[in-house]
Amino acid sequence: MSPRERRGPPVDDPQVLREGLTPAQLEALRTLEFFGWTLGFVRRPIFQDPVPVVFDREGKRHAVLRGDGTLDESPGFRLRD
Structure with a gap:
């Protein structure tokens, strides 16, 4: 990890990724997964709600x-390649 890199290692456990999501987000995620979408990662900005991508x-x-x-x-944000 470079000195400017703040990301930790990737989380492989889908249950860990879902921790802290609202019931509405979890329900929407279940529906999206039915159509082939996957939860890639969750941004966890300090003092803000998690942002599942x-x-x-x-x-x-x-x-x-x-x-x-x-x-x-x-x-409103770009993903790194």
Whole structure:
């Protein structure tokens, strides 16, 4: 990890990724998974709610699950390659 890198090691346990998500986010995630979307990672900004990021089955599109369970396909941030 570089000195500027703040990310920890990737979490492989899907249950750990789901910790702290709202019931609405969990319900929306179950529905999205039925259609082939997967939970890629969860941003956990300090003093803010977790931000789960999901990917379509091809891994070409990403979206954020908001606290109320809505899907935001234009979250306002880019993913690193």
